Amino acid sequence: MKRLPLVLGLFVTLSALLLAPVVADATCVLDPTLTICTSGIIRNDACPAGSNTLVWCPLGDMSLITLTVQVFDTGGSPCPGCPIDVEFRFLGDPDLPGCDLFICGATAPGFLTLSGISNAAGEVTFQITGGGCGCLEMNWLAFAGGTVICQGADRFCVKSPDFTGDGTINFSDTFKYLPQLNTTQGYCGDLNCDNTVNFGDTFTYLPHLFGAHSCPGDNVVPTTCTPPTCF
Numbered sequence: 125m126k127r128l129p130l131v132l133g134l135f136v137t138l139s140a141l142l143l144a145p146v147v148a149d150a151t152c153v154l155d156p157t158l159t160i161c162t163s164g165i166i167r168n169d170a171c172p173a174g175s176n177t178l179v180w181c182p183l184g185d186m187s188l189i190t191l192t193v194q195v196f197d198t199g200g201s202p203c204p205g206c207p208i209d210v211e212f213r214f215l216g217d218p219d220l221p222g223c224d225l226f227i228c229g230a231t232a233p234g235f236l237t238l239s240g241i242s243n244a245a246g247e248v249t250f251q252i253t254g255g256g257c258g259c260l261e262m263n264w265l266a267f268a269g270g271t272v273i274c275q276g277a278d279r280f281c282v283k284s285p286d287f288t289g290d291g292t293i294n295f296s297d298t299f300k301y302l303p304q305l306n307t308t309q310g311y312c313g314d315l316n317c318d319n320t321v322n323f324g325d326t327f328t329y330l331p332h333l334f335g336a337h338s339c340p341g342d343n344v345v346p347t348t349c350t351p352p353t354c355f
Contacts, residue, residue, distance in 0.1 A: 152203040154268055158196040161266060161274040166190055166251065171317040177281040179315055179328075180253045182228055182291050183337035189252040189280060193266050195242055195273065202246030209267045210250055212236040217349035218258040220300055220312055224289035224343040225256035225282070234345035254341065256289025257282060257312035259349035279349065283312045285332035292338035301329060 166188040169179035178187035191210060195203045214234045216225035229252075230236045240248035252262075263277040286293050287300035304313030304321045313321040315328040 152197050152206060154195050154203050154206060154273070155198045155200075156268070156271060156273040158200065159266070159273040160192075160194040161264070161276055162192045162194075163262065163276070163278045164190045164192070165280070169315075169317065175281075175317075176279065177283070177317065179317070180255070180282055180284050181332055181337050182226065182253065182255045182284075182286055182293065182339040182341075183332070183335070184228070184251075184253040184339070185337070186253075186284075189262065190249055191252075191262075191264060191266075192247055192249045193242070193274065194245070194247045195268065196246055202242075202244070204242055204244045204246060206242040206246070206248075206268055207239065208242060208248050208273075209237065209239045211265045211267070212238070212252070213263040214344040215261040215263075215347040215349065216256070216258055216344040217347060218256055218289060219283075220257055220287060223256060223258075223287060223300065224346075225254065225258055225260055226286065226289045226291045226341055226343055227252065227254045228291065228339035228341040230342035230344075233342050235342070253339070254282070254289075255284040255286025255291055255293075256344075257284060257287060260344065261347070261349055283315065285315065285329050285337070287312060289343065291341050293332045293336060295333075297329075298333065301325075 165178050169187045171177045180186050195206050197203045214227050238250045242248045260280045260282050265275045266273050287297040304310030308321050310321050315325040
């Protein structure tokens with residue numbers, strides 16, 4: 125795939141606001157400078173644990189991308205009960221011609237907003253799933269009380285039984301899968317991550333097809349994307 129700088133042009137620079145304490149609730153004055161944001165993967169696939177490749181499904185029954193936000197008060201203690209909002213921007217480069225990448229819950233192409241309340245450890249974890257196969261860029265801004273508390277970006281290689289990336293698994297996906305099964309080759313069709321496409325992958329695919337797994341959402345914003353070492 126072509127190499128391009130990571131696209132963060134959709135984000136507004138609000139660094140001055142990062143220094144101001146935020147009243148998160150009646151008992152906790154949050155210090156944005158102590159906030160920790162950590163992205164990751166919840167594994168429910170056969171891909172190597174240390175890999176940036178994940179297999180996801182619109183239903184959310186396979187692997188998930190996560191973002192954990194941990195907040196602290198001005199004394200350095202975890203801040204529970206904080207309302208946290210995160211604005212995500214997704215861009216991506218599908219690996220199959222004529223297909224897309226899809227984000228469940230997105231309200232516009234590439235746009236997703238999630239909200240949560242921090243627990244006793246001051247943490248809230250946001251989970252994201254979708255469909256399609258290719259290189260995915262995830263950019264985020266996290267807010268508390270309207271103030272930016274952290275921001276960042278990451279890249280993942282994703283693949284899915286939703287080969288077409290339209291948020292629904294149906295026979296259109298089968299038509300994308302079968303050529304890879306017939307040649308025993310293809311990154312997207314290797315759903316069990318054993319470096320070949322065979323009936324083991326078919327057994328992974330069929331329950332999602334028969335269940336017509338789907339979710340509402342929208343596609344990501346298309347871009348060329350330099351993936352991690354996945355493809």
